[in-house]
Every structure is written in structure tokens, then in C-alpha cells.
Amino acid sequence: MKQAEAGVDILVVSGGEAGGHCGEVSTLVLVPEVVEAVKPYGDIPILAAGGIITGRQLAACMSMGAHGAWTGSMWLTTTEAFTSQVIKEKFLQATSRQTVRSRSRTGKHFASCGHPGPMPGRAKTHPYRSPCTLQALVSEPALGKIDKLAEGGHEGARQLSTYWVGQGVGLMNEIQTTRQVVYDFMEDFLGNNGSSSLGDGRRLALHIGTRLKASRTSKRTR
Structure with missing residues (x-):
């Protein structure tokens, strides 16, 4: 795990369902595999990616150990x-x-x-x-x-x-505003046992905030 050894802040684990450049292993298999592989390197937040369109898919990925999702399509x-x-x-x-x-x-x-x-x-x-x-x-x-x-x-x-x-x-069945997409995604997530994973989401947000604060402090002291 070169990325983990390099001390990355976040790992985006993208399965073969993803758009653009993609691999062959499905998100369902790849996410838990990476979760296990990075355990020796500490608590590295993992974002699942590849085919994630609904909140229930995010809930499923978080039940496999992901801390959140990276969406594109x-x-x-x-x-x-x-x-x-x-x-x-x-x-x-x-x-x-x-x-x-x-x-x-x-x-x-x-x-x-x-x-x-x-x-x-x-x-x-x-x-x-x-x-x-x-x-x-x-x-x-x-x-x-x-x-x-x-x-x-x-x-x-x-x-x-x-x-x-x-x-x-x-x-993807209708054209919506980004606001509506976010709202529907959230509602679907919470309606499919996603609330039990909110702790991971809060921890991820805190982790990102801490990293950004440290980065800004480092730039000011240079």
C-alpha cells in the first residue's frame, strides 16, 4: 500500500463500476479488501467510489467499512x-x-x-x-x-x-438540480439504516477539517 505508507489523508477506493478510467474489481469486493489492507497503517479515512448513485448504496459501502463516498456520474x-x-x-x-x-x-x-x-x-x-x-x-x-x-x-x-x-x-432517471440530488441522496441514506453510520461521516469531516487547518498553519509559518 504505497499510498498508505506515503501518509495520504484519504483513500478513494474506486471499483470497476466507475466511469472514466477504471479497474476490473467491483466496489463490493474492493472496498472491504482495502479496509483490511490499510488497518496496519492507522485510521485512514476511505471513500468508496464506483457506481454510487443512491443513499442506500452509500449506507451499504459504509457497512463494509468505508467512511463515505466519492461520487461522479x-x-x-x-x-x-x-x-x-x-x-x-x-x-x-x-x-x-x-x-x-x-x-x-x-x-x-x-x-x-x-x-x-x-x-x-x-x-x-x-x-x-x-x-x-x-x-x-x-x-x-x-x-x-x-x-x-x-x-x-x-x-x-x-x-x-x-x-x-x-x-x-x-x-439516473431525471434531470434535477444539484440541491435536489443532495437532498434525495441524504433522505435515501437515512431511510436505509444510514443513520447508524453517521459517526463515521462526522469523524471523516473532523479529520478533513483538522488536516486543512494543519495545512493552512503550515503555509503561514513558511
Whole structure:
């Protein structure tokens, strides 16, 4: 555990359900594995990540030893998100099985959603894939043009338009404000035995506050 040995303040444990660059081990397996692995290094707060969209999922992760969650995909369909309307509509219609792991965009495995037609096979490595970050030099200009055409109403481009997102996309069913997302998340958490884990959440907040205070003090004394 190089990160624990280096004295990190927080560990974000991201499972294969995550969007963007991701591994292959599920959050359900990875979180308790890391919780056990870092015990010899003291009390390091752990944030579970990967497919977490609802409060009940946070409650489940905290029951496995996580102190909180790190979320990403759930914000992509909020009214404040910079995600294009084309992508938001695709996400709202998608199921968890429509996310794809591919190396086509950056050269490293990433999860996304939005490709047209049947998905099987799209996660396979293309024989002409370039190493990261060279692959992005090839793919990003083309993807940027597709997105621009899609926003302009080009039907073919709308079908091809894609974006990073995790398997939790199947639980993203409506466009909401970030405020409403937070409120619903909290209510779902508390309604699914999350209140029993609030002590861990408070401890995490205290830990972060203490670290930030120490960092500011250190900067002032330099």
C-alpha cells in the first residue's frame, strides 16, 4: 500500500463500476479488501467510489467499512452540469448494461455510454490502439467534432456522441438540480439504516477539517 505508507489523508477506493478510467474489481469486493489492507497503517479515512448513485448504496459501502463516498456520474445529469443536452438525454435512457469499457479514447481502459447499436465487442482492445496519451491525440479531435455536430442537430453525430459515465447510469432517471440530488441522496441514506453510520461521516469531516487547518498553519509559518 504505497499510498498508505506515503501518509495520504484519504483513500478513494474506486471499483470497476466507475466511469472514466477504471479497474476490473467491483466496489463490493474492493472496498472491504482495502479496509483490511490499510488497518496496519492507522485510521485512514476511505471513500468508496464506483457506481454510487443512491443513499442506500452509500449506507451499504459504509457497512463494509468505508467512511463515505466519492461520487461522479450522478452529477452529469444535473441542471448545473456542463454535459451537453444530447448526452444527458442518452444517460436518462440508458441502462447499466449500456456502459462500455474501452481503450479507444485515451489508450487506457475507461467506461462510457452512448455508442449506438449492440454493445458487445466494443470493450475489446483495437489492434491499432496507441499508447496513452498518444491515443487521445488521435481520438479527441474527432470526438470533439462529433459532439459539435450532435449539438447542432446532426442525427448521425447524435448517435455517435458519447461521454464518460459509470454503470450507475441506469439509476439516473431525471434531470434535477444539484440541491435536489443532495437532498434525495441524504433522505435515501437515512431511510436505509444510514443513520447508524453517521459517526463515521462526522469523524471523516473532523479529520478533513483538522488536516486543512494543519495545512493552512503550515503555509503561514513558511
